[in-house]
Amino acid sequence: MKNIALIGSTGSIGVQTLEVIREHPDRFRLVAMAAGRNIDLLIEQVKEFQPQIVSVANEEDVSTIQQLFGDRVQVYFGAEGLCEVAVHKDATFLMNAVVGSLGLIPTLEAIKEGKDIGIANKETLVTAGHIVTSMAKEYNVQLLPVDSEHSAIFQSLQGNRKEDIERLILTASGGSFRDRTREELVGVTVSEALNHPNWNMGAKITIDSATMMNKGLEVIEAHWLFDIPFDKIDVVIHKESIIHSLVEYCDKSVIAQLGTPNMKLPIAYAMSYPERLEFNQEKALNLWEIGTLHFEKPDVERFRCLQFAYEAGRIGGTMPTVLNAANEEATKHFLEGNIEFLSIEEHIEKALERHEVISHPSLDHILEVDKETRAFVRSRIE
Structure with a gap:
């Protein structure tokens, strides 16, 4: 029996991960899970899979979960909650199914605890691949790819x-x-x-x-x-x-x-x-x-973003961090109807052009560059 911690339980990969667990109850047990804002779906998942701890994105949703499940489930929220789920003492495997760079810190914390990682969150490696892979080697942890490619x-x-x-x-x-x-x-x-x-x-x-x-x-x-x-x-x-x-x-x-x-x-x-x-x-x-x-x-x-990625990857350092952060922010605004589809690549290009690369960034550098890039893209849109 393999004990699973899952972050991103209400997203596409998270839901399908739970389908695998449901179909193979003799092989897997869910012990911890984290979701974002889809609280109705999360409640149904908690009822069925009965994890020991749950995390939600917003603090105001904590009381909803506590009122329904009482002492049967420990409830956390925010970035701290994601890490609590990722490092749960009984879990041996973390499925990182969140979208975006939000998955980076929980992954690093789980690696430190010696848990194998299912990587469905590509932004973790794009943003800080040199840190994640070197730490995985140090702690003898397997990074198992989940993207179909x-x-x-x-x-x-x-x-x-x-x-x-x-x-x-x-x-x-x-x-x-x-x-x-x-x-x-x-x-x-x-x-x-x-x-x-x-x-x-x-x-x-x-x-x-x-x-x-x-x-x-x-x-x-x-x-x-x-x-x-x-x-x-x-x-x-x-x-x-x-x-x-x-x-x-x-x-x-x-x-x-x-x-x-x-x-x-x-x-x-x-x-x-x-x-x-x-x-x-x-x-x-x-x-x-x-x-x-x-x-x-x-x-x-025709597909300029593909070329941006190759160029950012070859330059390395903090450039892939900028690529990812600018893309996440621009894509978010397109989905909200604030910008045109072709404007996504324009905002990414401007963020890449203005950035001064840090060749061997620390985790603090990466987090700061991520934050600053998002602010830059927002300022252009606003």
Whole structure:
């Protein structure tokens, strides 16, 4: 029995993590969980899974949980609450399913406690990859990828030597606007941007998919997870989302992981690694039913955010922190209807242009740069 701590329980990855736990009660037990503002869903989750501690985003929601569950559940809130859940004494595995750099500090605290981490929160590695990976080595903690692309690479590396890797190839669906020109992106609505053709994801990740920033962040994440230089990480648009990513080796063999677009599979693999879980209700992938798979190289002039990510990753230091913070802030304002879709990349570009890089930032440097970048983007919008 593996005891699970989950942060981000009411988001897309969090909900599907709980589905895996529900379907395999002999393998997993939820002991601690944290959510944001979806208190109604959180209450239903607490009733079903009966964790020992719960955290909410806002202090005013603490009393609601306490009145319903009394002494059966300890209740925390805010950033401190996320850390309390992440380091719970009975948990051996933390699923980091929050969206944004909010997941960084809980991850570091869990690593210090020797807990293996399921990384569904790519911003943790984008923002502070050098700190997270070095600390994981120091405390002998496994960082197990949950993004479908990184899980595919992780699976394709099994039984092979790192020194034989020629390149990593991340696949991208292309997002909601993959068939539109830049001119056709002028004036697109939030609802249009959220209409992803393949995946059912949270709002922020869906917008990142539409701008291709999601893939850019995944390139930086892959660099840290697999210790591979950026010049050996490629991206290819694959509209069907059947091949989740590929690894090319020095003999030009290419190994890929295929599957239907279903996040439960990489979630379960991270939680059960090195074993695999059986999902009887999942439909088998029959390639003869798919018929044809399509691939094309992304146009970085069309998808400028992808180019921003490569450039920020190569520069390193605090530049990826700026990239992530500016993107989070701009995307938030697009979702709120305050800016146009194409303005997202404009605000990111301005934040990157003005930043003076700190080459080897401490955690304090990273947190300060993150805060300052968000304030800069807000000031431009306001």
